[in-house]
Amino acid sequence: xxxxxxxxxxxxxxxxxxxxxxxxxxxxxxxxxxxxxxxxxxxxxxxxxxxxxxxxxxxxxxxxxxxxxxxxxxxxxxxxxxxxxxxxxxxxxxxxxxxxxxxxxxxxxxxxxxxxxxxxxxxxxxxxxxxxxxxxxxxxxxxxxxxxxxxxxxxxxxxxxxxxxxxxxxxxxxxxxxxxxxxxxxxxxxxxxxxxxxxxxxxxxxxxxxxxxxxxxxxxxxxxxxxxxxxxxxxxxxxxxxxxxxxxxxxxxxxxxxxxxxxxxxxxxxxxxxxxxxxxxxxxxxxxxxxxxxxxxxxxxxxxxxxxxxxxxxxxxxxxxxxxxxxxxxxxxxxxxxxxxxxxx
Amino acid sequence: xxxxxxxxxxxxxxxxxxxxxxxxxxxxxxxxxxxxxxxxxxxxxxxxxxxxxxxxxxxxxxxxxxxxxxxxxxxxxxxxxxxxxxxxxxxxxxxxxxxxxxxxxxxxxxxxxxxxxxxxxxxxxxxxxxxxxxxxxxxxxxxxxxxxxxxxxxxxxxxxxxxxxxxxxx
Numbered sequence: 149x150x151x152x153x154x155x156x157x158x159x160x161x162x163x164x165x166x167x168x169x170x171x172x173x174x175x176x177x178x179x180x181x182x183x184x185x186x187x188x189x190x191x192x193x194x195x196x197x198x199x200x201x202x203x204x205x206x207x208x209x210x211x212x213x214x215x216x217x218x219x220x221x222x223x224x225x226x227x228x229x230x231x232x233x234x235x236x237x238x239x240x241x242x243x244x245x246x247x248x249x250x251x252x253x254x255x256x257x258x259x260x261x262x263x264x265x266x267x268x269x270x271x272x273x274x275x276x277x278x279x280x281x282x283x284x285x286x287x288x289x290x291x292x293x294x295x296x297x298x299x300x301x302x303x304x305x306x307x308x309x310x311x312x313x314x315x316x317x318x319x320x321x322x323x324x325x326x327x328x329x330x331x332x333x334x335x336x337x338x339x340x341x342x343x344x345x346x347x348x349x350x351x352x353x354x355x356x357x358x359x360x361x362x363x364x365x366x367x368x369x370x371x372x373x374x375x376x377x378x379x380x381x382x383x384x385x386x387x388x389x390x391x392x393x394x395x396x397x398x399x400x401x402x403x404x405x406x407x408x409x410x411x412x413x414x415x416x417x418x419x420x421x422x423x424x425x426x427x428x429x430x431x432x433x434x435x436x437x438x439x440x441x442x443x444x445x446x447x448x449x450x451x452x453x454x455x456x457x458x459x460x461x462x463x464x465x466x467x468x469x470x471x472x473x474x475x476x477x478x479x480x481x482x483x484x485x486x487x488x489x490x491x492x493x
Numbered sequence: 494x495x496x497x498x499x500x501x502x503x504x505x506x507x508x509x510x511x512x513x514x515x516x517x518x519x520x521x522x523x524x525x526x527x528x529x530x531x532x533x534x535x536x537x538x539x540x541x542x543x544x545x546x547x548x549x550x551x552x553x554x555x556x557x558x559x560x561x562x563x564x565x566x567x568x569x570x571x572x573x574x575x576x577x578x579x580x581x582x583x584x585x586x587x588x589x590x591x592x593x594x595x596x597x598x599x600x601x602x603x604x605x606x607x608x609x610x611x612x613x614x615x616x617x618x619x620x621x622x623x624x625x626x627x628x629x630x631x632x633x634x635x636x637x638x639x640x641x642x643x644x645x646x647x648x649x650x651x652x653x654x655x656x657x658x659x660x661x662x663x
Contacts, residue, residue, distance in 0.1 A: 221526075260545065261545060261621070261622070262545050262546050262549050262622060265546070265549040265550065265553065266549055268549075268553055268557075269549050269552040269553045269556075269557060271557075272552070272553050272556070272557025272558060272561075273552065273556060273557055275557075275561055276529070276561070276564075279561070279564055279565075279568070280526070283522065283564075283568050291568060294568070295565065295568070295569070298561050298564075298565055299565075301561075302558060302561060302562075305557075305558075322622060
């Protein structure tokens, strides 16, 4: 049991890192495609070894700590960012149970009964990596980056939380496994089972908020090159900078997974009832990963299409549009559920 | 001493230790970071009492939101030995008086509390979402709603303070 979980953790850990590594490659290829360029093509066939070359470069650079920096906090910053990016993968249900070596292997490290809140908790802690690192660098540009990042994350967490509550109300459970199971298959009772079709507004709010939480364009004000040099990681170099950049790609992978689970049925796919056992498990994992890769692509697509927001526009969007929309959506959903259950009769 | 007892005592010791570091640290930013650590350890204690919901909400609200704001303010003020605000004797006296009376209240509360021995895994479902929600919306509905009115009054006050000065950014 313990060994089984340990192997699963190692596999998920390795997979997150490899996917994050190749996300950097695809990010550059997608950017090149959008801008009618070729992109990286020197290292290996089609430039496929580029992420490895980048990794080696990051490791071999001089590991430098500025003279007036707070040494321990400076080291802790990228560590916390990476830790919070990776830890969310523990509660993601990757697929239906797999039958292997005479036992049922549950493809989920921990089915935490408050899973969705755990994600929100980890997200809200994620901002510490940026804040601690930026403050410890003792640089005003870094500090500005960190202040932007934290105020943005706090503002968008609210709308995100409210949109998650809507999904929880529909499912009646906080566990990600239950949320996936409630969207079983694709079509049932004359309507789609996936939450995106019954809660499109909620999906839109959640998706915009996750872009903001990821600090990705158009919400990348904390690393706005034209105003802040490099943003919160101005003073960083070598693998510490690598950790910050890498953490962003890992979180991109994880939040794509969470979007797929909350709104696109997780490992459910059309016609899944005609399979069973290990075939179903493997096809389910494949379906989930197909959805994840699609969302990673959409996030990249948005980055290379939209310009960056101005700070006041960002705050207007967060507080004056997304939160009221999410609240109204919550209210309407609550009323519909109450009517369906006949509480007004 | 079994494993559960060992974990409980270790967690208790760590929690008290990191809480002490909050007041012993020289730098205010470090104090706040120790306070964040203390909240995490308190959440770990909640998990030992089988109260996952309370544990996670404690992290979201305190470690995730309130402490970020604390850190925010302290980083902007950038307090250090040179520009630390000097407090007068009267302020110090008032502070020790207030702290002392809080200590009296805490000692009185601890004196009357029931000390249960740590035996094993807690089989208590009071901290799970369903049970907590049932209690909040039936038995404790009045205190729950009154505390939400308290929050609204705090929010209204904050908006009033912010609106008093003419806004710079339109």
